[in-house]
Amino acid sequence: MTDWRTGDGKKAMADALALLDLETIEEDIFRGTSPEGRVQRVFGGQVLGQALVAATRTVESSRICHSLHAYFLRPGDPRVPILYEVDRSRDGHSFTARRVVAIQHGKQIFNLAASYQTPEPGYEHQLQMPDVPPPEQLEDETEARRRHADLLPESLRDWLTRARPFEARPVILDPAGDRPPRPPYDNVWFRANGPVPEVFSQALLAYASDATLLSTSLLPHGKTIFSNLQVASLDHAMWFHRPFRFDDWLLFAQDSPSASGARGFNRGAIFTRDGTLIASVAQEGLIRPR
Numbered sequence: 001m002t003d004w005r006t007g008d009g010k011k012a013m014a015d016a017l018a019l020l021d022l023e024t025i026e027e028d029i030f031r032g033t034s035p036e037g038r039v040q041r042v043f044g045g046q047v048l049g050q051a052l053v054a055a056t057r058t059v060e061s062s063r064i065c066h067s068l069h070a071y072f073l074r075p076g077d078p079r080v081p082i083l084y085e086v087d088r089s090r091d092g093h094s095f096t097a098r099r100v101v102a103i104q105h106g107k108q109i110f111n112l113a114a115s116y117q118t119p120e121p122g123y124e125h126q127l128q129m130p131d132v133p134p135p136e137q138l139e140d141e142t143e144a145r146r147r148h149a150d151l152l153p154e155s156l157r158d159w160l161t162r163a164r165p166f167e168a169r170p171v172i173l174d175p176a177g178d179r180p181p182r183p184p185y186d187n188v189w190f191r192a193n194g195p196v197p198e199v200f201s202q203a204l205l206a207y208a209s210d211a212t213l214l215s216t217s218l219l220p221h222g223k224t225i226f227s228n229l230q231v232a233s234l235d236h237a238m239w240f241h242r243p244f245r246f247d248d249w250l251l252f253a254q255d256s257p258s259a260s261g262a263r264g265f266n267r268g269a270i271f272t273r274d275g276t277l278i279a280s281v282a283q284e285g286l287i288r289p290r
Contacts, residue, residue, distance in 0.1 A: 008163035009142075009163045009164065009165075009167065009193035009194070010193055010194040011163065012162075012163040012164050012165045012193055013165040013166075013192055013193040013194035013195075013196070014194060015035060015165070016165035016204065016207065017194075017196070017197070017200055017204070019032065019033065019034070019035065019046055019049075019050065020032075020049050020050060020053050020200050020203050020204065020207070021053075021200075022050060022053055022054055022057070022084065024057075025083070028058055028085065028086040028087075028088065029083065029084070029085055029086070030050075030053075030054040030057070030083070030084040030086070031081045031082070031083055031084070032046075032047075032050040032054075032081065032082045032084060033081050033082075034046065034076070034078035034079075034082075035078070040075075040078070041075035041076055041077070041078065042075070042076025042077070042078050042082070043210070044072055044210045044232075044233040044236070045206065045207040045208065045209065045210030045211060046076075046207060047072070047076055047082065047102055047109070047110045048068075048070055048110075048112070048206045048207060048209075048210055048236055049203040049204060049206045049207035050082065050084060050102075050203070051070065051084055051100040051102055051110065051112040052065065052068060052100075052112065052114060052202060052203045052206050053200070053203045054084035054086050054100050055086055055098040055099075055100050055112065055114045056114075056116075056202070056203070057086075058086050058088060058098060059096050059098065059116050060096075062118060062119075063095075063096050063116040063117060063118050064116060064117060064119060064202075064240070064243075065114050065115070065116050065202055065240055066115055066116065066117045066239065066240050066241075067114070067115050067237070067238065067239045067240070068112055068113065068114040068115075068206070068236075068237065068238050069112070069113050069114075069235070069236075069237045070110065070111065070112040070113070070235060070236045070237070071110065071111055071112075071234070071235045072109075072110055072232065072233050072234055072235065072236070073108050073109055073110055073111065074104075074107060074108070074109040074110075075109070075232070076102075076104060076109050076110070077104050077105065080104060080105070081104075082102050082103070082104055082109070083102070083103045083104070084100055084101070084102050084103075085100065085101045085103065086098055086099070086100050087099040087100075087101075089113075094117060094118050094120070095115060095116065095117050095118075096115070096116040096117075097113070097114070097115050097116075098113070098114050098115075098116070099111065099112070099113050099114075100112040100113075100114070126241070126276070126277040127269065127277060128275065129251060129253070129269075129271040129275040129277070130187055130251070130253050132171050132187045132251065133171060134189075134249075134273075135169045135189035135191075135249045138169040138170070138171065138173075138189065139169060139173055140167055140168070140169055141168045141169065141170060141173060142162075142163070142164060142167070142168070144173055145176070163193075164193070165192065165193055165194075165204075165207075165208075166190045166191065166192060166193060166208055166211075167190065167191050167193055168188055168189070168190045168211075168212075169188070169189040169190070170186070170187070170188045170189075171186075171187040171188070171189075172186070172187075174224065175224075176224065176226050177224060177226055177227060178222055178223060178224070178227050179219075179222055179223075179224060180222060181219065181220050181221060181222040182219050182220070183219065183220065184216055184217060184219045184220050184255055184256035184257075185216070185219075185253075185254070185255050186212070186215070186216050186219065186253075186254045186255075187251060187252070187253050187254070188212055188251070188252045188254070189249045189250070189251055189252075190208060190249070190250055190252060191246070191248065191249045191250065192204070192246040195246075196245075196246040198245070201244065201245065201246060202240055204246065205238075205240075205244075205270070205278075205279060206236075206238055208252075209236075209238060209252070209268060209270070209279070209281045210233060210236060210283070212252065212254065213254055213266045213268050213281060213283050213285075214231060214233060214264060214266060214283065214285040214287070216254040216255060216256040216264075216266045216268075217256035217259045217264025217265065217266050217285065217287055218264065218287060219256070220256075220259075221259075223287075228289070228290045229287055229288060229289055229290060230286060230287075230288040230290055231285060231286060231287055231288075232285060232286045233283060233285045233286075234263065234283075234284045234285055234286055235283065235284050236281070236282075236283045237281070237282045237283070238279060238280070238281050238282075239279060239280045239281075240278070240279050241277055241278055241279060241280065242276060242277070242278050243278075244272060244276075244278040244279075248272065248273050249273050250270055250271065250272060250273070250278070251270070251271045251272075251273070252268055252269075252270050253268065253269045253270075253271065254266060254267065254268045254269075255267055255268075259287065262286060262287060262288040262289075263284050263285065263286060263287065264284065264285050264287045265282075265283075265284050266282070266283050266284070266285065267280070267281065267282050267283075268280065268281035268282075268283075269281075
C-alpha cells in the first residue's frame with residue numbers, strides 16, 4: 001500500500017495545520033480562513049478546531065483542555081474569513097473556562113464553550129478498546145477510492161479521491177453511495193499524514209472527530225452522507241481524557257444509539273494503538289431525507 005504521508009497527503013496535513021494557525025486581530029479576537037476551492041460550506045471540523053485554537057491562545061500553557069461543547073448555528077461561507085471572539089469566562093484556581101463565538105457576515109455561525117484544568121493525579125479507569133484488525137491488515141480508504149474512481153459518481157469523484165490530512169483505514173470499507181444496512185457501529189483507524197506540533201494536537205483531533213461520526217447514524221438505513229439526504233452537524237461535544245501524540249495510528253470506535261426526528265445521535269471513543277482511551281465524542285446531526 002502507498003504511504004500517503006509522503007507527497008500529496010503530507011501537503012494536505014500541512015495545509016490543515018496552516019488553517020489552525022489563526023491570525024491575531026486584537027486581544028481575544030482571531031481570524032481564520034478556509035481552503036481554496038471549497039465552494040459549498042466550511043467543514044464543521046475546521047470551525048471546531050479553529051475555535052479551540054482561539055480559546056487555547058487565551059489560556060496559560062500549563063492548563064489543558066479537558067472538555068468542549070459546541071453548536072453549529074449556520075453554514076460557514078468558505079469564501080470569506082471567520083472571526084473568532086473569545087470571552088474569558090473564568091480563571092479559577094484549578095479550572096479555566098472560555099467561550100468562543102465564530103462570526104461571518106455579521107452573524108454567529110458557531111459557538112463553543114471549553115474548560116481547561118491544571119493536570120493533577122486521581123482515580124483512573126477506562127473501557128476496553130474494541131477487538132478489531134490492526135491497520136496493517138486494512139485498506140486505505142483514499143487509495144481504494146482512487147483505484148475504483150471510474151465507479152464513483154462524477155460529481156463526487158474529485159472530492160472523494162483528493163488527498164486528505166489523515167489516512168483512514170475503516171474496518172468495513174463501504175461504498176460512497178447507498179450501502180447494505182448494518183448495525184450502527186463503525187471502527188476506523190486513522191493517522192496524521194505528516195508531523196503534528198503538540199500545540200495543535202487537541203485542535204487537530206477535534207478537526208478529525210467531525211469527519212465520520214455522523215455517518216454512523218445512517219448505517220442501519222443503508223445510507224451515507226452522499227445519499228439523497230440533507231446532512232449537517234448540529235452540535236459537538238468532546239472530552240480529552242489523557243495526553244496523546246499523533247505519531248501512530250488511532251482507533252475511532254463509533255456507535256449511534258438513536259435516530260429520530262430527522263436527527264442522528266452518535267458517540268465515539270478514540271484509542272491509541274495500545275488501547276489507551278484518549279478522548280470521547282458525542283454529536284447530533286441532521287439526517288433529513290430529501
